[in-house]
Amino acid sequence: MGKDAMRRLLWPLVALVIAIAYPFLFSTPFEQRLGALVLLYAIAASAWNIVGGYAGQVSVGHVVFFGCGAYAAMGAYAHFALSPLVGIPVGIIVSVAIAAVIGVPTLRLSGHYFSMATIAVAELVRLIVTNTDYLGAGVGLSGPTVPRNVFDLSFVSALPYYYLFLAVLVLTLGITWWMADSRMGFYLRAIRDSERAARSLGARASRVKLYAFMLSAGLTSVGGTLYATMFGFVDPDSGLGILISVKMLIMAALGGAGLLFGPLVGAAILVPLEEISNNLLGGKGAGLTFVLYGAIIVLIARFQPGGILTLINRLWTRRSKPPETQAAAGAVHAP
Amino acid sequence: MSSILVQVIVGGLLLGAVYALFSSGLTLIWGMMNIINFAHGDFVMLGMYVAFVIWTLFGAGPIVGAPVAVLVLATLGIIVYFGLIRSIMKGPMLAQILGTFGLALLLRYAVFWWFGANFLSLPENIVGGTYDVFGIRIQASRLLAGVVALIVTGGLHVLLTRTTLGSKMLAVAEDSAAAQLMGIRPDSMQAIAWAIAAGVTGIAGALIATFFYIVPTVGETLGIVAFVTVSLGGFGSVPGALVAGLLIGVIESLSAYWIGAVYKDIVVYSLFLCFLWFRPQGLMGKA
Numbered sequence: 342m343g344k345d346a347m348r349r350l351l352w353p354l355v356a357l358v359i360a361i362a363y364p365f366l367f368s369t370p371f372e373q374r375l376g377a378l379v380l381l382y383a384i385a386a387s388a389w390n391i392v393g394g395y396a397g398q399v400s401v402g403h404v405v406f407f408g409c410g411a412y413a414a415m416g417a418y419a420h421f422a423l424s425p426l427v428g429i430p431v432g433i434i435v436s437v438a439i440a441a442v443i444g445v446p447t448l449r450l451s452g453h454y455f456s457m458a459t460i461a462v463a464e465l466v467r468l469i470v471t472n473t474d475y476l477g478a479g480v481g482l483s484g485p486t487v488p489r490n491v492f493d494l495s496f497v498s499a500l501p502y503y504y505l506f507l508a509v510l511v512l513t514l515g516i517t518w519w520m521a522d523s524r525m526g527f528y529l530r531a532i533r534d535s536e537r538a539a540r541s542l543g544a545r546a547s548r549v550k551l552y553a554f555m556l557s558a559g560l561t562s563v564g565g566t567l568y569a570t571m572f573g574f575v576d577p578d579s580g581l582g583i584l585i586s587v588k589m590l591i592m593a594a595l596g597g598a599g600l601l602f603g604p605l606v607g608a609a610i611l612v613p614l615e616e617i618s619n620n621l622l623g624g625k626g627a628g629l630t631f632v633l634y635g636a637i638i639v640l641i642a643r644f645q646p647g648g649i650l651t652l653i654n655r656l657w658t659r660r661s662k663p664p665e666t667q668a669a670a671g672a673v674h675a676p
Numbered sequence: 677m678s679s680i681l682v683q684v685i686v687g688g689l690l691l692g693a694v695y696a697l698f699s700s701g702l703t704l705i706w707g708m709m710n711i712i713n714f715a716h717g718d719f720v721m722l723g724m725y726v727a728f729v730i731w732t733l734f735g736a737g738p739i740v741g742a743p744v745a746v747l748v749l750a751t752l753g754i755i756v757y758f759g760l761i762r763s764i765m766k767g768p769m770l771a772q773i774l775g776t777f778g779l780a781l782l783l784r785y786a787v788f789w790w791f792g793a794n795f796l797s798l799p800e801n802i803v804g805g806t807y808d809v810f811g812i813r814i815q816a817s818r819l820l821a822g823v824v825a826l827i828v829t830g831g832l833h834v835l836l837t838r839t840t841l842g843s844k845m846l847a848v849a850e851d852s853a854a855a856q857l858m859g860i861r862p863d864s865m866q867a868i869a870w871a872i873a874a875g876v877t878g879i880a881g882a883l884i885a886t887f888f889y890i891v892p893t894v895g896e897t898l899g900i901v902a903f904v905t906v907s908l909g910g911f912g913s914v915p916g917a918l919v920a921g922l923l924i925g926v927i928e929s930l931s932a933y934w935i936g937a938v939y940k941d942i943v944v945y946s947l948f949l950c951f952l953w954f955r956p957q958g959l960m961g962k963a
Contacts, residue, residue: 399773401714446952452769453712457903458952460714464900465945472938533768583896587781594774628789631781638778642764646771 356602357511364503374499379612380506381568385585386592386604387513388560393590394599395521396553397533398448398455402463403589406436406558408581410565412470415482415575420475424492425484425570432562439466440558444551460583467581481576484569494570502571509567510605513560518601520556525549533599561589584631591634594641597648606650679811684933685926686812690822692925696918697825698880698898699905700832701873707912708849708869709765711772715756715780717899719874723749723881724890725787728796737802738820738882745878753874757867780895788892796890803886821883826918828879832872833914845869849912897941904948910957 363376389403413435414428421427443462447455470476488495496502520526528549531539540546569575579585589604592611597603611634618630645652702716713719726748727741734740756779764775804816836842845865847855852862888894905924909916924944931943 393770397769399770399777401773401777442949446956450952450956451710452773453706453710454907454952454956456714456773457712457900457907458949461900461903461945461948464896465942465949468938468942468945472942590774590777594770598770628785631785632789635778635780635782635785638774639760639782640778642767642771642775642778643760646767646774 353602356605360507364500370499373503375613375616377499377503377506377571378616379608380503380510381564381571382588382592382612383605383608384506384510384513384567385561385564386589386596386608387510387517388557388564389589390557390593390598390600390604391517391520391560392550392554392557394593394597394603395517395526395529395533396550397529397599398452398550398554399590400459400554400557401456401586401590402459402461402583403557403561404581404583404585405439405459405463405466406432406561407565407568407585407589408466408470408575409436409439410562410567411569411575411580412476412482412565413562414566414569415484416476418484418493419477419482425494425566426492428566428569429563432566433559436558436562437555440555441551444554448550448554449547463581463583463586467577470581471577477576479577481574481580484573486573495573499571502567506567509563513563514601514605516556516560520553521601525552529553587631587634587638591638593648594646595637595648597650598646600648600650603648603650607648610649681933683812683814684929686814687818688926688929689922690814690818690925691929692922693822693825693829693918694880694884694921695901695905695925696921697829697883698877699902699909699917699921700829700914701876702902703906703909703912703914703917704832704836704869705873706906708845709761709866711761711765712776712903713873714773714776714899715783715895716873716877716902717897718780718783718895719749719752719877720881720884720898720902721787721890721892721895722752722783723878724885724888724894725791725881726878727882727885728798728890731798731802737798738886741885742824742879742882745882746875747878749878749881750871750875753870753872754867756874757870761870762863762866780899784892784895791892793892797888798886798890800887815887817886821886824883825880828876829914829918829921832876833918835872836914841868900941900945900948904944904951907948907956908951 360380364373367373367376385403385407388406389400392398392400393403410428410432412428413432414425417423417427417431418425439462443455443458447458471479476482485493485495494505521529528539528544528546531542531544532546532549536546565580569580572579588611592607593604594607595610596605596607615630618633622629641648698716698720701719702713705711705713723745726745727738730736730741730744760775760779764771800817802817803820807814807816807819836845844855844860845868847858847860848862848865855865856862901924905917905920908924909918909920927947928940928944932940935943
């Protein structure tokens with residue numbers, strides 16, 4: 342038991358030590374900013390993973406929660422001269438409410454309705470915000486240019502953001518881990534494998550999925566608030582554009598949807614890739630980057646829906662176990 | 677009723693007929709295979725660009741553009757079916773939605789990369805001028821698009837309900853194993869369904885391009901319109917899609933006229949949410 346728990350904790354601890362040491366090993370501003378961005382997207386993708394991976398309900402409009410957090414933070418500063426941190430509770434409340442509005446009707450139906458509704462709501466909110474002057478319309482809202490105090494979270498260096506994001510990511514993964522290990526996590530896995538069977542055994546499928554969706558929405562909103570504090574502004578494109586949803590989804594799916602560290606692995610691969618391709622190709626690269634994203638998503642769906650970590654797991658078990666247990670191991674890891 | 681209002685409603689009906697046309701492709705796939713094609717709107721977008729390329733290269737209007745668009749899109753539909761859909765159909769929900777969603781991105785940004793993000797349009801008089809019927813002014817391009825869309829949607833309904841091919845496809849939709857025992861190959865039927873569904877987006881795209889702005893991201897908007905139409909019209913029903921498409925066209929036109937053009941999409945998307953809450957089986961669907 343003790344040995345087993347140690348083995349389970351070994352890799353996360355190694356990852357944590359590497360993450361804490363990263364800014365000292367790679368200390369240029371570009372590298373520190375890159376590290377902070379990886380952590381930021383890992384937060385958002387991990388939050389998506391709760392509903393998309395664990396509950397198996399594919400939200401393609403998750404940016405709406407991200408936008409709630411970002412707009413709440415910038416709105417608190419722009420309209421009430423409050424710290425952008427106020428955006429965290431406000432964003433969470435609004436996000437969870439929107440999640441309930443989408444989730445209550447659609448999570449009773451087949452998963453396709455849920456996906457269609459999320460994309461429609463994301464577009465709806467984007468259109469409304471773009472036409473609302475109070476929320477900055479097409480121009481967006483700005484945060485503090487000169488920080489009044491530390492609670493404005495406005496720093497020149499990326500280093501404070503890096504450790505802030507790391508702390509929030511650890512918290513997000515901790516919540517995810519706790520949820521997956523709880524009764525709710527077992528229900529979710531049962532529902533994902535066979536909703537009808539889970540229902541017949543007494544799992545309240547719609548309700549459990551709804552809770553997962555609301556939890557995911559709230560955590561995504563925190564990611565949005567952090568994003569807005571780092572960049573100091575938010576507009577309909579950066580806070581509510583469908584491409585932000587795409588990034589969350591592709592990072593989780595590439596790393597391994599429904600696995601605790603899947604989104605982090607996906608973010609660690611894709612964020613540097615995108616930064617490099619943007620630097621190399623300039624503005625023209627934006628289109629190509631998303632062509633590549635589309636291709637990656639199609640290839641994952643077609644060949645490896647479990648993502649990279651599932652693939653590694655499978656290769657690992659195949660190598661370290663005698664051949665007769667292969668089939669069983671495969672069944673456990675089948676998505 | 678003032679003649680302006682009649683003109684707005686007629687315009688809405690004509691646009692709605694085109695909505696009905698491409699939505700019937702989405703509903704066909706959904707009804708037959710229980711898959712939502714998230715790239716459906718982007719298929720329409722491709723049809724628009726095919727019409728645009730045909731016009732720039734040969735100076736030809738939709739009479740040439742539409743058949744070419746049908747051929748291109750139907751081929752794409754078959755390729756997508758055999759290359760992607762056939763294997764993700766049996767996979768988990770995540771793979772099904774990611775697969776077509778990734779395809780949508782791939783198509784959208786490939787076009788973006790090639791043609792740029794600028795708004796393109798075909799010349800206004802490519803089909804002809806404007807008719808004046810009892811004081812109602814109707815653009816010839818919209819009239820052509822609406823009438824052709826109605827005929828093709830009707831033809832699709834006849835094909836599905838009155839022909840042997842339609843019966844075979846229905847059999848596969850009902851129970852593909854049983855259909856196979858009757859000597860029908862589900863694979864070919866499903867490939868044909870994809871060819872038809874993508875083909876109608878080609879016609880719809882080539883028609884709508886004569887009076888609509890052409891831009892890579894238009895597929896997202898049109899895709900959501902198709903989702904709304906299909907959920908309003910009910911699962912797998914072409915007549916349902918027709919009624920819902922016409923209705924949405926009219927609602928859009930009226931809200932653009934009464935409230936303002938920027939709010940027409942807001943009205944339609946809100947309507948979609950209301951429907952999910954109160955009548956998820958659609959207007960004509962069974963409970």
